[in-house]
Amino acid sequence: MMVPKPASSWARLITTGLLRRPSHPFHASRSTIAPVRFPSSPSCGPFASVLRERQFCSSSSSGDESEDHLDEFLDFPGAKVGFINKIKFTAERPQEPVPCFRVLDDHGRLIKDAYMPEVDKPLAIRMYQNMVTLQVMDTLFFEAQRQGRFSFYLTTFGEEAINIASAAALNNDDMVYAQYREPGVLMWRGFTLKEFANQCFSNVADYGKGRQMPVHYGSAKLNYPTVSSPIGTQLPHAVGAAYAFKMDQKPLCTTTFFGEGASSEGDFHGAMNFAAVLEVPVLFICRNNGFAISTPASEQFKSDGVVAKGHAYGMRSIRVDGNDTLAMYATVKAARKMAVEESRPILIEALTYRVGHHSTSDDSGKYRKGDEMQHWKTMRDPVLRFRRWLEGEGWWDTDAEQKLRSDARNEVISALQSAGSQMKQPLTNLFTDVYDTIPRNLIQQEKELRSTVGRHHEDYPSDVPLY
Amino acid sequence: MVRRRFSFGLVSRLSSPIYGRSPCSGGIWTPCLGQKRSFMTAKDLVESEEPEKKVTNRINMFSAINQALHTVLDSDPKSYVFGEDVGFGGVFRCTTALRDKFGRHRVFNTPLCEQAIVGFGIGLASMGNRAIAEIQFADYIFPALDQIVNEAAKYRYRSGNLFNCGGLTVRAPYGAVGHGGHYHSQSPEAFFCHVPGIKVVIPRSPSQAKGLLLASIRDPNPVVFFEPKWLYRLAVEEVPVDDYTLPLSSAEVMRKGSDITLVGWGAQLAIMEEACDEVSKLGISCELIDLRTLIPWDKELVEDSVNKTGRLLVSHEAPVTGGFGAEIAASITNSCFLRVQSLTQPQISTPAFS
DSSP, rough: OOOOOOOOHHHHHHHHTTTOOOBBBTTOOOOOOOOOOOOOOOOSSGGSSSSSSSTTTSOOOOSSSSTEEEEEEEEESSOEEEEEESOOOEESSOSSOOOOBBBOOOTBOTTTOOOOOOOOOOHHHHHHHHHHHHOOOOOOOHHHHHTSSSSSSOOOOTHHHHHHHHHHHTTTTTTEOOOOOOOHHHHHTTTTTTHHHHHTTBBBOOTTOSSTTTTTBBBBTTTBBOSSSSSTTTHHHHHHHHHHHHTTOSSSOOOEETTGGGGSSHHHHHHHHHHHHHHEEEEEEEESSEEETTTTGGOSSSSSSSSSHHHHHOOOOEEEEEOHHHHHHHHHHHHHHHHHHHTOOOOEEOOOOOOOOOSSOOOOGGGSOOOHHHHHTTTOOHHHHHHHHHHTTTTHHHHHHHHHHHHHHHHHHHHHHHHHSSSSOOOGGGGTTTTSSOHHHHHHHHHHHHHHHHTTTTOOOOTSOOO | OBBBOOOOHHHHHHHHHSSSSSSSSSOOOOOOEEOOOOOGGGOOOTTSSSSSOOEEEEEEEEHHHHHHHHHHHHTTTTTEEETTTTTTTTTTSTTHHHHHHHOOTTTTESSOOOHHHHHHHHHHHHOOOEEEEEESSSGGGGGHIIIIIIIIIIHHHHHTTOOTTTTTTEEEEOOOOOSGGGSSSSHHHHHHHHHHTTTTESSSHHHHHHHHHHHHHHSSSOOEEEEETTTHHHHHEEEEEOOOOOTTTOOOEEEEEEEEEEEEEEHHHHHHHHHHHHHHHOOOEEEEOOOOEEETTHHHHHHHHHHHEEEEEOSSSSSSOOOOOHHHHHHHHHHSTTTTTEEEEEEOOSSSOO
């Protein structure tokens, strides 16, 4: 890698391609962003124009251009930059995609010289137990939906490591703004199988009072705001909440999860930009699982995935193997530390694969090959991969595995039975909580509804209490 | 039965450029709507909710709103004002001097992205803060419609009351000023009136604006607060200097009458007052009602009035079709069917451009 010797301080700024960040009202002084080094290459590389050789060059490299840069600069309010006397377009993406951090190989063996996070046996086993329980819960809840016991479900197959390892790396008081494929975070924090099942059955014990579709969990005691269906709407919420933590001077961060599809939404752009400008402690964890329902990532963006977008907003970012439990844990831990201590947002792109269908309303065989799904389900399963590492450490064995899976299965079945047999939410909860107190128009509507129910009792569902 | 009523006089007054210049002494504005008259003052209110003997200042609407924001930021350390350009005072001066007094952490500019302004506000509010978001013009609120409708309005309900964003208030200037064209004149209140879970509040005057805004900010539900921009400078009245609130979901009878009930909100009430004065010369006695809160609206007060008069006329700047007047008309027809002799909306609305 070549770093040219600059003639002047301004030229140095140009050749590193980055500028000192202007002083910001919130912080008296901030260090410069660490310059990103690209591999050296001829200044035009593969991006030379085909029309006229080297007329317009584009380059992803920031080296070896000092002869083109003029030793002048002007401070526009929008950018304090040096000039250049050639037309040079910045390449649409860097020469190489951003590399992906991993600690374990696909067989669960520690990669040579890999950064190893501090994970002791109790933590590792707890993570593994949660990953397996999540897998078992998903399997049986999916089946329950197929049997018609509740209306809808979506699984987290293939993304267990992202769910559990992230949760393990966070503080329990960090607010988590989830999309919908992160029930593992709740599970880690202590949401019980019964609580999951209650929500899916919309029964009288559901904290959400039966108002939402299944998998739209929420828990105030576990700092996990209730999930909503629209994609990406939670991202700016996480930024606002992070601002609250910052103002309250709490050593906490917020984390928001989303898929790569959500990175196309306007809310992603708005949230990322606000987070960077307002300098708030928020982690943006993107589960790039390859599909947004049927839309593959190649039809979602042309950038180098989602990690490349961090740079565009002035945000530190990292790409990690989402199927590597240890790598996820290490990354989220490091990101959290930076976010909290330096009050900055961090973007984490966790590469993974959505093993299951998008939901029970989807048949992904229609848009992807069965072999591919099977391959990722078996050969690239994050749960198995972590298990291999645990076994390698001598912390796990077949007996423990059998017992865990059997216990988990029994508990899940018991939770389903218990939740399924309970009454639904009472009619009165159709009208409460629209506002803090029930307004007169809703009181009137409730009266009218009850009057109708009274006259047509035979049409009224028998498991919905009338109180 | 719905009959058409046209009033060109009202249209011409709307389009006359009477604001922005002050023919009056001392730079104090009184609107010159055809004839010189003072704007509705606190003492003109038929059913005044303000206690007697208050210390008042003669100020315009943006100053009254500014006072309300000062009061909130002063009294509640967990309150924040943010939006585009609020730092230097805002394009309508509503946030003047706030940043200097309360600091850049509590009064700050945001990047130009309405959906993120409201989304950020929801997050801030859900953590127990008062988040006062400014949308620069109501015409630009639409990118935030998803966050308002799908998130803010449903935050409490969908979580089973585990969470709420009641501390959110979204303020936006709305309404025609004559030269605003398509995109600086809209009255989008009807879009929001269709959303259970939020409140929509529209003041008609400076004193109303201060009291209603304080009430909206403190209300434990998300509120969309539309400020008639036409009245920011134009409307001047005695406004109490202290901290006071006016009740939400409580309409106000501005003048009592017996022949017809007129219902309106915001800037339109100034026009309707004129109309009341004109027809009183013909011996028609109008009961003029300011709805103040559009949802949840004070249906009982309007019903009582229509039961008395037998006639209802609703007038608003927003387009007629699907406007909130239609909701009031339908609702009153339903509840006062046997009493109502006529039900009318003027078949004009503010021109899309002027």
